[in-house]
Amino acid sequence: MDRREFLKYSGLLAAAGMSPELLLAAEGKMPEKIVVFVELKGGNDGFNTLVPYKDPNYIAARKNIRVTERVALPLGVQDMAMHPRLAGLHKIWGTGEMAWIQGIGYPGGVLSHFRSMDIIETGSHSEQVLENGWLSHIVPGYKQGLHGISVSNDGGSLGPLNSSRLNSVSMQSPRTFVSQSKIIKDITPVSSTPALAHLTNTQHQLFEVGNQLRAKMSRSLRQKKTTRSKGVLGHSLESVAQMIIAGIDSPVYKVTQSGFDTHSGQVGRHNNVLYQLDHGLSRFIHTMKQNGLWNKVVIVSYSEFGRRLGENKGGGTDHGTASAQFVMGGGIRGGIYGDAPDLTRLDSNGNVAHTTDYRQVYATLAHRVWRQPNNPWQGHRHIPFI
Amino acid sequence: MGKLGLFRARHLVSRTSIGAEWETIQRYKNLTLLDAIKHTLSYADYNLPPQPRTSPWAKTISNRKSMARQRNMQRMAKTEGKGLQNWWVNHMLTTKTPFLERMTLFWHNHFPSTIDQTKQPSALFEQNVTQRRHALGNYGNLLFAMAKDPAMLIYLDGYKNVKENPNENFARELLELFTLGGTNYYRENDIKEAARAFTGWGIDDRTGKFRFYPERHDGGIKTFMGNRGNLTGDDVLMILMKHPRTAETIAEKMWNEFISSSKPNAAYTRRWAKHFRDSNYDIKALLVAVLSSDAFWDPKNMGALIKSPVELTIGTMRALPYRLRKNNLSHNLSIMGQSLFAHGSVKGWSGGNDWISTQSLMRRTGLLTNLTRGNLRKANDSKMMQHMPDCSDEELITWLLPVPPLNPLPTQPGRQRLVRALVLDPAYQVS
Numbered sequence: 001m002d003r004r005e006f007l008k009y010s011g012l013l014a015a016a017g018m019s020p021e022l023l024l025a026a027e028g029k030m031p032e033k034i035v036v037f038v039e040l041k042g043g044n045d046g047f048n049t050l051v052p053y054k055d056p057n058y059i060a061a062r063k064n065i066r067v068t069e070r071v072a073l074p075l076g077v078q079d080m081a082m083h084p085r086l087a088g089l090h091k092i093w094g095t096g097e098m099a100w101i102q103g104i105g106y107p108g109g110v111l112s113h114f115r116s117m118d119i120i121e122t123g124s125h126s127e128q129v130l131e132n133g134w135l136s137h138i139v140p141g142y143k144q145g146l147h148g149i150s151v152s153n154d155g156g157s158l159g160p161l162n163s164s165r166l167n168s169v170s171m172q173s174p175r176t177f178v179s180q181s182k183i184i185k186d187i188t189p190v191s192s193t194p195a196l197a198h199l200t201n202t203q204h205q206l207f208e209v210g211n212q213l214r215a216k217m218s219r220s221l222r223q224k225k226t227t228r229s230k231g232v233l234g235h236s237l238e239s240v241a242q243m244i245i246a247g248i249d250s251p252v253y254k255v256t257q258s259g260f261d262t263h264s265g266q267v268g269r270h271n272n273v274l275y276q277l278d279h280g281l282s283r284f285i286h287t288m289k290q291n292g293l294w295n296k297v298v299i300v301s302y303s304e305f306g307r308r309l310g311e312n313k314g315g316g317t318d319h320g321t322a323s324a325q326f327v328m329g330g331g332i333r334g335g336i337y338g339d340a341p342d343l344t345r346l347d348s349n350g351n352v353a354h355t356t357d358y359r360q361v362y363a364t365l366a367h368r369v370w371r372q373p374n375n376p377w378q379g380h381r382h383i384p385f386i
Numbered sequence: 387m388g389k390l391g392l393f394r395a396r397h398l399v400s401r402t403s404i405g406a407e408w409e410t411i412q413r414y415k416n417l418t419l420l421d422a423i424k425h426t427l428s429y430a431d432y433n434l435p436p437q438p439r440t441s442p443w444a445k446t447i448s449n450r451k452s453m454a455r456q457r458n459m460q461r462m463a464k465t466e467g468k469g470l471q472n473w474w475v476n477h478m479l480t481t482k483t484p485f486l487e488r489m490t491l492f493w494h495n496h497f498p499s500t501i502d503q504t505k506q507p508s509a510l511f512e513q514n515v516t517q518r519r520h521a522l523g524n525y526g527n528l529l530f531a532m533a534k535d536p537a538m539l540i541y542l543d544g545y546k547n548v549k550e551n552p553n554e555n556f557a558r559e560l561l562e563l564f565t566l567g568g569t570n571y572y573r574e575n576d577i578k579e580a581a582r583a584f585t586g587w588g589i590d591d592r593t594g595k596f597r598f599y600p601e602r603h604d605g606g607i608k609t610f611m612g613n614r615g616n617l618t619g620d621d622v623l624m625i626l627m628k629h630p631r632t633a634e635t636i637a638e639k640m641w642n643e644f645i646s647s648s649k650p651n652a653a654y655t656r657r658w659a660k661h662f663r664d665s666n667y668d669i670k671a672l673l674v675a676v677l678s679s680d681a682f683w684d685p686k687n688m689g690a691l692i693k694s695p696v697e698l699t700i701g702t703m704r705a706l707p708y709r710l711r712k713n714n715l716s717h718n719l720s721i722m723g724q725s726l727f728a729h730g731s732v733k734g735w736s737g738g739n740d741w742i743s744t745q746s747l748m749r750r751t752g753l754l755t756n757l758t759r760g761n762l763r764k765a766n767d768s769k770m771m772q773h774m775p776d777c778s779d780e781e782l783i784t785w786l787l788p789v790p791p792l793n794p795l796p797t798q799p800g801r802q803r804l805v806r807a808l809v810l811d812p813a814y815q816v817s
Contacts, residue, residue, distance in 0.1 A: 110569055111558075111574065112558070112562055112569050113731070114562075114731070114733050115562075115568070115569045154723065154730070154745075158743070169743075169744040169745075170743040170744050170745045171744060171745050172745060176748075177744075177745075177748070180748040180749070180752060181744075181748055183748075183751055183752060183755055184747070184748065184751060185793075187792060187793075187812060190792060192689065192789060193646070193647075193686070193687070193688075193689050193690040193789075193816070194646070194647055194648050194690065194739065195646070195647045195689065195690050195691055195692045195738075195739060195816050196689055196690075196789070196792075196812070196813070196816055198647075198692075198739040198742055199692065199739075199742050199747075199812055199815055199816065200792065200812055202742050202743065202744055202747050203747060203812060205744060206744040206747055206748065209744070263543070263553075263555065312551070313550070313551040314546070314551065314553075318554065348574075348575070349574055
C-alpha cells in the first residue's frame, strides 16, 4: 500500500462533539461547591489514623506501633481518637466541621495496590473492570466546561478525573502551567486512532485551560510568593487555593500524598506523612477561611485500602481492607459515621470486614453536593455528613 | 514476496528502533518483510561503554545496617544513580543496535527496580546487563535470573524474606505483574505459600551476588496453585512457567509495545502466547509472530502508539541532527515521566496513552520546540542540511510522520522550516 491509498483509508476526521465542549473558558464562574480530593497513596492505616485507642483488641494486636492513650487526641465519642500528628485537623473536629467515616471498604477487598486503586477510582465492585474515573458519571451533568484539576509534583495521575468524557487537566502548579502552556497551539480533536484522539483532546484542553488560567491568574501569579507551605502536598494545596481564589471554574481538585505503604518501620514513616497531611490541609483551610470560601469547600480523603490490624515483625503493617476516611468543610456535619469494624472477627489474612461501602460516599456526594440523584450508586445508602 | 518500500520500512523501523533513522529505512525498503524482521532481530551488539562508577554491595552493607548512616546511603545512591542514568541514556543515544536497547528498556519496565528504593546503583547496573543479556533470549531464563537478581531482591524485600517472618512483597508482584497478570488467577493464599517457598533467598555479604541461606528457608509443606510439597522458590517459578497466563501476560504487553495503545486484542495475544509457549518461551519467536502479524501492519494501527519519552527525545536526536546536553537529557526524560531506574511503582510506567497528560504534553512540546530552534530565516542551514536526507518533501513527510500532518504545512519554503513544522506536529508524537 502506498501513502496515497493510506491517506484515503485512514481519513483523519475531525470528530466534532467527540469530547465535551469546553465553554469559552474565561467566562466560567466559580462553582457553587468545590470538592478537593486528597489521595493517600499506598494504603493508609485506618487504625492508627482514627484510633480505637481503648479497644483491648487494638491494644493487643499492636504491641509496638499503636497510638497510646497518652498521645492520642480523643474525639470525645465512641472512645475514638485521632493520631497525634493530626493536631491541626483535630481543631477542625472541635468546630464540628469534620466527619470521620469508619470501616470504609468494599466486598471482596483486593489487596493489590493497583487493582484496588482502580476499583476505588472508577467506582467498580471487586470483580468489575471499568475504564472511566467515577466522576465522569457525575460532574458532566453538574456543569459544562472544565471539570477538574489534578495537582501533583509529577503532574501524574488524574485518578477519579481520568476519562475522555471529562475536561480534566493535570499540572504541577498554575505558575508552571501558565508559563509552559504558552507554546501550545489549539487543535481540533481527531479520532483516527485512540492514541491520536487522546493526544489531540489533551492538547485542546491544555490550550483552553491555559487561556483561562492566564486570563484570571496572571496578576496573582505575578505577586511575590508569600508561601509558608512545606512538602509536596503543602505546595499542591497552595496551588489549589490560588486557583479557587482566582475563580477558576473547576468544581473538583485532586491532590496526592504518597508514602502510606508502611510495611516496615511504620511509626516514623506514618508520623511523617500524617504530619504532611495535617500541615498542608491546615494551611489550606486557614486560607479558605480568610477568603470567606470555607463554606464552599468539601475536602474528601481516599486511599486504596487500609492495613492489617496486627502489626508484623518489621514494625509495620501489611495490606488490609477497611479503613477510615474523612470529609471536611464549612458545610459539613461533623461526627463519626458508619460502624466501627469488628476487631474480633478477622478473615484468614487477619483483616477486618468493612462496614461502610466506599460507594456510599460517592452516592452522597453525587446527590447532595452535585444534585445528581440519578447516578450509578443511587442504590447505596447516603451518609448524612452533608 | 515484494519489497517493503519506504512507507512500510519506516513503520517497522520507527517501532523497533529508537527513532526512525533514514539510513536504516533505506536499507530495509529493498528487503522483504520477513528479511527485514530477521535483520532487526539478529543485529545485536552486546558491547557496552565503560561502566559507571558505583560502590559495591560489600562497601554499602555496613551503611545499610546503620540507622545513622542512612543519609550517606541516600546521597551516594543519588549521585551514583545519576551516573547510571546518564550511562544508559548515552548508550541509547549512540548504540548501533537500538532494537536491543529498546527490548532492554521493555524488560526494565517489566522487571523494574529503582535507585530510590534499592539505594544500590551497582546492583541496578548488573540488573541492566542481565536484562540486556536475556532481552532477545528466553523468558524462562530471564524470569529465573530476575528472581535471583540482587537489585530485585532488595527492591521487593526478597532478601528480608526469612522463615520466621515471611515477606510477601516479591511473591505478590511475581504473580500479579511478572507472570499471571492481574488478580484473577490466584488466591491470597498462593501468595503466602509462594513467599514461604522463597524464604532464604538472599545476597552474599562479600560478593553482592545471589546466595541461598538454607537456615533461613522454610522447609515445610506448601500448597501453591494446587501443587503440594516441600516447594522451593525454583519450584514456584517452574509452576508459573507451566501456566498459560504467563505467556499471555507477555503477549499482552507486546501488543501495547508494538501494536496499539488500545486494549490487547485477545484473538492475537492468545495466538502469540501459544506460539511463545510452544517455542519454550523463545522471545525472538514471539517477536517474529508480533512483527509479522497483520495487526502490526494494519493501517488502522499506524499512529496508534504514543511515543515514549525515550523514543521522543533520544529518537529525535538519533534521527535528526538536533542536539541537547546529555545530563539534560536524563532530566528531561524524568520530567516527561520516564525516569530510568526510577519508575513510580513496581508496575512500571503505565505508558500508552498515559504518556500524555496536560503536564507531560507541555514538557514534550517544550523539548521539541527547544531542540528544533534554529535560524529559520536561513532557508537551508548548510551544516544541518548535510545531515538531512536528500529526498523530496513528500518523502520527508512520510519519513517523519506515521499519519498525515494535523497542522497545515508552512507556506514558506525551506527544508529546515518544514522539518521543524513536522516535528512540532501532533502526529510526530505518535508512532
